[in-house]
Amino acid sequence: MKDENEAAGAGRAGEAVLDAAREGLADLRETWDPLQVDAWCAAIMGRPGRVVLTGMGKSGLVAQKVAATLASTGCPSFFLHPAEALHGDVGMVTREDSVLALSNSGESEEVVRLLPSLLRLGIPLAAITSKPESSLGQAAQWTFAYRLPLGEGCPLDLAPMASTTLQLVWGDLLAANLMARRGFTRDHFALNHPAGSLGAKLMKVKDLMHKSWPMVAPSASLTVVLKAMTGGRLGMTSVMEGPELHGLITDGDIRRALEAAEWEGRNPLELRAGQIMTRRPIQISDRALAIEAAADMEARKITFLMVEREGRPCGVIHIHDLLAAKVL
Known part of the structure; x- marks a missing residue:
């Protein structure tokens, strides 16, 4: 009986994660603004620099993935750890770059402390956050927001779960729009993937x-x-x-x-x-x-x-x- 109760509890926990992600994605499908995304893409394409991704904790891990996706699909990009940036690595960012910061709360200490340096340099700032009214959301020129109608889906509602899913989707959404605007082709993809089966299959x-x-x-x-x-x-x-x-x-x-x-x-x-x-x-x-x-x-x-x-x-x-x- 104990094993059956534990299995039932695990099943409910799993369903809660799936439900939270599904509802968050359904909400995003209805609320995202294509014109805002298009404006950000136009600005990125009009600048000679790179897109610098930053974020702390789990949001930072998602930011690394988004940076890798952008770089592999024709948009020069890299990840900047906000804590390291506060200790000198912000020098890696030039006035020609733009920044895309990820924070579920929009109040991550390291990210918020980094904002004055970026704004002082006049670097365009975009944010992916669930709190557009937050410090990060208010500082950003473009705020790509999402909502979590059922929370994170975590049994304790503490660990980032649905929020990181929504952040990943936002990152892919932005990358896909940039690819479309750039006319990114299979040939370009192969050039960025010279190793591995993907690049090989796309070779001529x-x-x-x-x-x-x-x-x-x-x-x-x-x-x-x-x-x-x-x-x-x-x-x-x-x-x-x-x-x-x-x-x-x-x-x-x-x-x-x-x-x-x-x-x-x-x-x-x-x-x-x-x-x-x-x-x-x-x-x-x-x-x-x-x-x-x-x-x-x-x-x-x-x-x-x-x-x-x-x-x-x-x-x-x-x-x-x-x-x-x-x-x-």
């Missing part, structure tokens, strides 16, 4: 392809074809006549050609590239995403693709290139 085919690859003429003999494939180390060779692609030859093409020659009683050494090749091979644009090339190879059960630019071959992308770049 042209970033991974082999710009030189084996090629033979349609009249090339079987031995010339084999030599080209061995030297190219891609398990293939293209069949080219000038800049024109006539076809591709793979190991499978050679096996099939040898079987056909044996069946027909012909000398396989008399085979020419034009007789062996696969005509009209699959190609992919050099501007396509690497993940698109991976999907194409997997769907067709092949290990490479010819890459074209404006209808002309310009490279080869191999499945090993995708594996090495962690696209797969």
Whole structure:
């Protein structure tokens, strides 16, 4: 019975957290001001400096996440610890920067004590807080407020729970609007994420392809074809006549050609590239995403693709290139 009572209590506590966050988000959905957000975004884009995030305690941890999100989505940003700022680190903030401060109460001592220095420098200040009438809310040029109709959702109503959720959402809301205004694209995102699977999947085919690859003429003999494939180390060779692609030859093409020659009683050494090749091979644009090339190879059960630019071959992308770049 005790275990059942404890489980029931835990369930109610969990539901209280979910209910508090849900009601806070529902309220924000109805009360946020798109014009105020747009005005802040316009001001940020009109300044050459960075967005400096600050906050104390749990709000400070959320501020670090928001700073990271802004930086990774095209808005130079960093986190400044308010206590360290009071002991000299405020010198990291320049007149070209702007500040976004987070405090649920709007009265966090370290943040409030930092305000005079920021205002004296004439640095634009925005705030994310549940108390727009607070010291922080009143000092800010833009106050992004939220309410907690059911409180924090904490069993003691003391630990920040729903409030940090609302702060995170506000940070993402601002970042998303900045991205839209800047015209931030997948290409920009990839540049800011050079490592890891996200950046790899957003790389272009042209970033991974082999710009030189084996090629033979349609009249090339079987031995010339084999030599080209061995030297190219891609398990293939293209069949080219000038800049024109006539076809591709793979190991499978050679096996099939040898079987056909044996069946027909012909000398396989008399085979020419034009007789062996696969005509009209699959190609992919050099501007396509690497993940698109991976999907194409997997769907067709092949290990490479010819890459074209404006209808002309310009490279080869191999499945090993995708594996090495962690696209797969």
